Amino acid sequence: MSGYLASLEAESIEIIREAVALAQKPxxxxxxxxxxxxxxxxxxxxxxxxxxxxxxxxIDTTWKFREMIAFRNRIAAESGMKLLVHxxxxxxxxxVNPFTYDSDRYTTMMKTExxxxxxxxxxxxxxxxxxRRDEEKSRAKxxxxxxxxxxxxxxxxxxxxELWNIYNARIQPGESVRVFPLSNWTEADIWQYIADENIPIxxxxxxAPRPVVRRSGQWIMVDDDRFPLNPGETPEIRVVRFRTLxxxxxxxxxxxxxxxxxxxxxxxxxxxxxxxxxxxxxHDQAAxxxxxxxxxxx
Amino acid sequence: MKDTLRFITxxxxxxxxxxxxxxxxxxxxxxxxxxxxxxxxxxxxxxxQGEAIDLALLVDGLQAEREQSITIDVAYRxxxxxxxxxxxxxxPGHEQYTRNMATGASTSELAVLVVNASKGLQTQTHRHARxxxxxxxxxxxxxxxxxxxxxxxxxxxxxxxxxxxxxVSELRFESFQxxxxxxLNGDNIxxxxxxxxxxxxxxxxxxxxxxDVTPRADSLKFRMAVQWVxxxxxxxxxxxxxxASGEVKVGDRVRVVPGGMETxxxxxxxxxxxxxxxxxxxxITVCLENEVDITRGSVIAAASDPAELxxxxxxxxxxxxxHPLVAGRSYLMNLHTCQAVATITSIKYQIDAKxxxxxxxxxxxxxxxxxxxxxxxxxxPFEPYDRCRRLGSFILVDRLTNxxxxxxxxxxxxxxxxxIHWQAVDVxxxxxxxxxxxxxxxxxxxxxxxxxxxxxxxxxxKRLFTAGKHTYMLDGDNVRHGLNRDLGFSEADRVENIRRVxxxxxxxxxxGLVVLVSFISPYxxxxxxxxxxxxxxxxxxxxxxxxxxxxxxxxxxxxxxKARRGELINFTGIDSDYEPPVSPEIRxxxxxxxxxxxxxxxxxxxxxxxxxxxSEK
Numbered sequence: 001m002s003g004y005l006a007s008l009e010a011e012s013i014e015i016i017r018e019a020v021a022l023a024q025k026p027x028x029x030x031x032x033x034x035x036x037x038x039x040x041x042x043x044x045x046x047x048x049x050x051x052x053x054x055x056x057x058x059i060d061t062t063w064k065f066r067e068m069i070a071f072r073n074r075i076a077a078e079s080g081m082k083l084l085v086h087x088x089x090x091x092x093x094x095x096v097n098p099f100t101y102d103s104d105r106y107t108t109m110m111k112t113e114x115x116x117x118x119x120x121x122x123x124x125x126x127x128x129x130x131x132r133r134d135e136e137k138s139r140a141k142x143x144x145x146x147x148x149x150x151x152x153x154x155x156x157x158x159x160x161x162e163l164w165n166i167y168n169a170r171i172q173p174g175e176s177v178r179v180f181p182l183s184n185w186t187e188a189d190i191w192q193y194i195a196d197e198n199i200p201i202x203x204x205x206x207x208a209p210r211p212v213v214r215r216s217g218q219w220i221m222v223d224d225d226r227f228p229l230n231p232g233e234t235p236e237i238r239v240v241r242f243r244t245l246x247x248x249x250x251x252x253x254x255x256x257x258x259x260x261x262x263x264x265x266x267x268x269x270x271x272x273x274x275x276x277x278x279x280x281x282x283h284d285q286a287a288x289x290x291x292x293x294x295x296x297x298x
Numbered sequence: 299m300k301d302t303l304r305f306i307t308x309x310x311x312x313x314x315x316x317x318x319x320x321x322x323x324x325x326x327x328x329x330x331x332x333x334x335x336x337x338x339x340x341x342x343x344x345x346x347q348g349e350a351i352d353l354a355l356l357v358d359g360l361q362a363e364r365e366q367s368i369t370i371d372v373a374y375r376x377x378x379x380x381x382x383x384x385x386x387x388x389x390p391g392h393e394q395y396t397r398n399m400a401t402g403a404s405t406s407e408l409a410v411l412v413v414n415a416s417k418g419l420q421t422q423t424h425r426h427a428r429x430x431x432x433x434x435x436x437x438x439x440x441x442x443x444x445x446x447x448x449x450x451x452x453x454x455x456x457x458x459x460x461x462x463x464x465x466v467s468e469l470r471f472e473s474f475q476x477x478x479x480x481x482l483n484g485d486n487i488x489x490x491x492x493x494x495x496x497x498x499x500x501x502x503x504x505x506x507x508x509x510d511v512t513p514r515a516d517s518l519k520f521r522m523a524v525q526w527v528x529x530x531x532x533x534x535x536x537x538x539x540x541x542a543s544g545e546v547k548v549g550d551r552v553r554v555v556p557g558g559m560e561t562x563x564x565x566x567x568x569x570x571x572x573x574x575x576x577x578x579x580x581x582i583t584v585c586l587e588n589e590v591d592i593t594r595g596s597v598i599a600a601a602s603d604p605a606e607l608x609x610x611x612x613x614x615x616x617x618x619x620x621h622p623l624v625a626g627r628s629y630l631m632n633l634h635t636c637q638a639v640a641t642i643t644s645i646k647y648q649i650d651a652k653x654x655x656x657x658x659x660x661x662x663x664x665x666x667x668x669x670x671x672x673x674x675x676x677x678x679p680f681e682p683y684d685r686c687r688r689l690g691s692f693i694l695v696d697r698l699t700n701x702x703x704x705x706x707x708x709x710x711x712x713x714x715x716x717x718i719h720w721q722a723v724d725v726x727x728x729x730x731x732x733x734x735x736x737x738x739x740x741x742x743x744x745x746x747x748x749x750x751x752x753x754x755x756x757x758x759x760k761r762l763f764t765a766g767k768h769t770y771m772l773d774g775d776n777v778r779h780g781l782n783r784d785l786g787f788s789e790a791d792r793v794e795n796i797r798r799v800x801x802x803x804x805x806x807x808x809x810g811l812v813v814l815v816s817f818i819s820p821y822x823x824x825x826x827x828x829x830x831x832x833x834x835x836x837x838x839x840x841x842x843x844x845x846x847x848x849x850x851x852x853x854x855x856x857x858x859x860k861a862r863r864g865e866l867i868n869f870t871g872i873d874s875d876y877e878p879p880v881s882p883e884i885r886x887x888x889x890x891x892x893x894x895x896x897x898x899x900x901x902x903x904x905x906x907x908x909x910x911x912x913s914e915k
Contacts, residue, residue: 004302004383006580013581014540017525021594021635045569046538046581050530133374140373159371160702161397161618163404164691165540166632170700184385186376 001196008189012039012181013046014165015144016128019179020053022169023126027119029298030056030076030083032068033245034201035130035182037075038190041199042181043128044079054128055082057118061110062087063098063247065223071202086118098249099228106250112297116152125171127178129298134186138290144183150174152296178298187243188268195261204242205264207256211235218252243268303506306387306402308430309412310422314443318412318481319375319388322503325488326377371395372402381507396425396651396665397618400705403430404691407511408437410502415454415478416447419461425651427462431469432614432667432707434687437511438466440476441502446483450493468654475505518686519600520544520552523634523679524592528583536567536583537592539635542688543681544600546584547575551601554590555679560601562587595636597679597689605679605689608711611672612646614683615662619696619703622661623668624790626797628827629703631674633692639675639830640694646670660790671712675830683707698822730810734768738807740832741900743816744825744879745842746871747857748849750888750896751816754842758897759814770806772799773816787868793824800828807836820870822877840900841882846871848889 001009020026028043030036043052056076060069076083088096091109098106119127133140143159145167160168169177182190194201212219213227213235222235227249229235240253241264258264289297307315375386387402389395403409409430413423427438440462448454459476466474477486478494479502485491488503500508521542528536546552550563566573567583576582584598592598597605617623623642631640648659648668662668683690694704731738741758743751752773762769778785782798785791796819806813819825829837849871850858861869868874879885884903886896 007302010540010579010581014525017538017581018635021526047526047528048567048569048583049534049536050528134376137373140375141371156371161401161693161705162702163401163693163705164687165405166634166691166693168632168693168695168700168702170630170695172700184374184376186378188378 001193005189005193005196008185009042009045009193011165011184012042015167015179015181015183016043016046016052018165018167019126019128019145019169019177019181020047022167023177025122025124026054026126026128027057027084027122027124028052028054028128029130030058030072031130031245032058032064032072032075032202033130034190034194034205035132035185037199037201038185038193039128039130039182040075040079041197051080055084057084057086057122057124057127059111059114059118060085060087061098061114061247062092063110063249065202065204065221065245065248065251067204068202068245071200075200084118084122086114086121088114088117097226098247103250107292107297108295110247112292112295115298116296119152119176125176126169127176129178129180130182131180131298132182132185132187132190136289138293142180142183142293144180145169146178146180147171148176148178148296152176154293154296156290156294188265191261191265191268195265202245204245206260207239207241207258209237210240210253212238212240212253219255220251221248221253223248302383302385303408303509303511304385304387304406305408305410305506306389306399306406306430306435307410307412308389308399308403308426310414310417310420310426311390313412313414313417313420314481315412316388318410318441318443318479318487318502319386321481321484321487322384322386323375323377325484325503326379372398379503379507384506396429397616397705399426400429400433400616400618403433403435404705406430406433406435408439408506408509409435410439410441410506412441412443413458413462415442415445415451415458418458421652423462424465424653427465427469428649428651428654429616429667431471434683434707436472436513437509438471438474439502439505439509440474441479441481442476443479443481445478445485445493446480450478450491452494452496455497473509475499475509477502477505518543518681519603520546520550521597521599521605521681521686521689522546522582522584523636523689524594524596524598525635526594527592534585535589536585537598538581538583539598540581540688541576541578542634543578543686545575545577546582546600548572552586552598553601553604554592555597555599555605555607556677557591557596558604559588559590561590595634595678597634599679605681606711607677607679608713609674609677610643610712611674611680612709612712613670613672613692613706614649614709615642615668615670615672615694615704615706617662617664617666617668617704619701620664621696621703622663622789623670623694623704624661624793625670626793626827627823628697628830629694630697631672631692631694631706633678633680633708634689636678638678640672640692641674641827643671643673660788669709670706672706680708680711682710684709696823697826727808727810730808734810736767736810736812738810738812739836739838739904740803740807740813740815741838741840742803742819742825742828743814743840743842744819744882745844746846746849746876747818747869748852748854749842749844750886750893751818751842753893754840754886754888754896754900755814755816757893758900761897761901762812767812768810769812769814771814771816772803772806777802789868793821796821796824796828800824800831803828804831807832818870818876820874820876822879825879838884838903839879839882840884840886841879842886842888843878844888 096109143162211222241256242253258267373388377384389399389402442455455478478497479486486501522539524537524539526538528538548563553560564585564587566576599605625642625644628639628641631638645659646669647656681689690708692706693702696703743755745751759769759771782795785795803813803815860866861872870876
């Protein structure tokens with residue numbers, strides 16, 4: 001492993017250990033994506049030979065790619081950690097879905113609202129998340145230990161100063177801290193580390209022929225028969241892969257022939273668009289991520 | 299092998315820091331097309347460059363920042379060239395955000411100080427140079443920006459550099475590189491500008507790629523603060539941490555601080571394997587030959603050169619909160635992985651960030667830097683900041699709000715802990731209290747002016763005296779006129795007033811007396827500090843809970859009326875806060891109960907051990 005990846009790894013392990021040492025009841029968000037895979041790998045390294053002393057939490061909107069769910073169950077079993085899965089069943093019963101609801105309202109109910117329900121139910125005081133500062137402008141401003149008020153709200157103007165490698169996780173009952181061990185990693189670092197450490201990832205990251213339709217200039221995969229096709233529309237098979245993974249109707253694929261990690265690394269380094277470009281939920285308005293984060297989104 | 303340079307950009311507001319970083323990202327091709335289209339939209343809406351793209355908007359990430367065209371919070375940005383990987387902390391120039399700038403500096407190895415050529419050196423230029431030097435940054439690049447506005451005038455560039463040179467020597471930067479640039483147009487950022495034939499030095503990016511920031515040979519041997527004790531089974535006990543300095547290998551002799559136990563490294567545990575050795579910066583788990591008492595906050599160090607241990611320090615402190623740091627107040631201190639209760643015992647002086655001059659100060663307000671003495675509730679392992687950032691830096695956390703209110707750097711141990719040895723004498727507190735046939739206790743009456751504290755305390759003292767108890771009363775009248783006559787009513791003075799009263803009360807309790815303290819004592823932090831100076835059960839907080847309107851109606855000395863007229867300032871309840879106790883041992887209701895009844899209630903509580911809060915709510 002090259003020098004700077006080794007130091008990123010050492011820093012992340014230090015952060016994860018601090019988080020666990022300072023928390024009463026920690027939990028790690030597990031979204032099944034490449035960043036979660038790296039974060040989980042770092043957590044297992046941090047506490048080896050013991051398994052990480054906290055459970056994994058997945059917020060399942062029921063609209064994830066099928067492959068993701070199968071992968072999740074396998075990895076959780078291998079890690080020896082407890083896996084908690086939460087779905088906002090009330091909203092599902094009300095008929096909320098990613099097609100007839102706009103992405104903003106859908107995300108609020110199925111992800112942000114669901115997340116708050118799960119965190120409240122588990123009374124978790126510290127939540128490890130895989131967000132990185134290079135993903136988006138408001139994330140670039142967030143602390144590694146990020147304070148949340150009792151309603152899970154983030155106030156960007158009231159962030160605690162964070163100096164050196166010293167973290168302040170002290171809170172009142174009901175408040176919480178979100179901790180981002182991958183804050184200083186970039187997308188290219190993540191891929192290089194996956195390659196160096198041979199970390200398993202969902203096959204959707206590799207290019208393969210997949211059924212897709214063209215929507216608003218982007219390729220959307222038809223992952224199951226819940227996908228409402230327009231009159232006369234038929235999915236076509238294209239060789240595509242995903243740079244990020246989320247709810248399949250809201251995650252665009254890119255045309256690519258990268259079938260190995262080395263090819264993905266090469267493609268990432270040459271990329272001219274950001275990975276979140278394929279996330280339809282980010283484009284609602286200029287400050288959309290900042291607003292979602294204030295409301296409690298990761 | 300590619301390495302990482304962490305640097306900070308700083309300088310006065312409007313000197314073009316965000317534009318400079320935007321330019322670096324732009325020229326190192328780190329701007330994605332979708333970010334660019336968002337940038338074009340933002341530029342039209344918030345930009346300061348007319349129809350042209352405003353590169354500063356690439357880094358000003360918060361809505362409020364884009365609207366006001368200023369940077370409020372530190373942002374971290376990443377870019378890379380074939381030579382190096384860079385982490386940039388973009389920090390605000392406004393004076394009220396100095397703390398955010400210090401945050402960015404705390405993890406940086408180099409500072410790019412941006413100066414506006416058309417304005418010359420500003421107060422913030424000096425402030426920021428001093429702050430980055432204080433935080434241990436040894437390499438400085440001065441980007442003299444907006445050179446296009448002064449017609450690329452060589453003489454003007456030379457003058458700015460000459461004026462700044464004395465500060466470079468004073469602050470002892472190891473390297474200093476001034477560069478004439480225009481962030482807006484991209485001159486001397488990555489490519490050499492045609493406008494500066496007179497400049498032969500590197501471009502900004504060349505300089506950042508080449509500068510060597512490896513610390514000079516570190517004399518410190520192995521040190522690691524323990525973060526976590528890993529004990530999955532009876533047979534495995536590993537100590538996890540990140541190595542702060544030096545190297546360690548299997549078989550090395552180590553000493554544990556505190557405790558001083560010596561043992562050997564049995565193994566260094568990596569991921570699914572064992573390592574022969576590890577070095578500074580590595581996160582590892584070590585197993586030791588012998589069972590040793592080690593907890594989170596202990597430091598495992600080379601046996602031949604162990605870490606220092608002390609409970610009294612001289613430190614530089616930066617105030618991060620709008621609530622001033624004052625002597626006598628206690629805070630939680632996070633020093634590496636160790637947590638202690640720390641008290642600022644005295645503020646030696648404040649440092650004028652512009653000139654470096656020492657100023658007399660009784661408190662440190664937001665963004666103020668001072669040199670203070672700090673004592674901790676127990677000896678903690680440390681190294682001076684200049685020898686080891688990791689083991690010499692700490693934060694102060696407010697005990698009530700949990701906010702991070704101060705950042706400190708240890709200069710040295712005052713070593714008083716080693717010199718003061720309490721005389722162990724046979725005539726001690728328990729002997730004195732046995733002689734008097736009473737349990738010594740401090741009854742601390744708190745409440746608003748005219749709430750009835752002294753009335754109740756006076757009657758209580760008479761009743762105790764009649765019952766043959768040895769008592770003493772401390773109140774404003776007998777303390778303010780003598781011991782504390784040098785103190786006024788500012789917040790710092792009030793804190794010191796209470797601290798002295800606390801110490802006198804403690805001595806009297808040690809003498810075996812029942813001490814009645816009757817002071818408004820409006821701040822929870824001071825009352826908690828007072829409590830912390832007594833043994834368990836020796837401190838009884840009596841909250842005389844009379845509402846403000848009742849006190850104001852009583853107003854026996856006419857003080858409320860004066861305060862309302864503005865003739866008295868800092869009057870508790872009127873223009874100064876009273877923080878009521880959260881769980882006092884005794885709560886008195888002087889509105890519905892007579893003075894006699896209140897005194898009965900206290901006597902009953904004293905006789906029955908006071909284990910619980912007996913007030914009727």
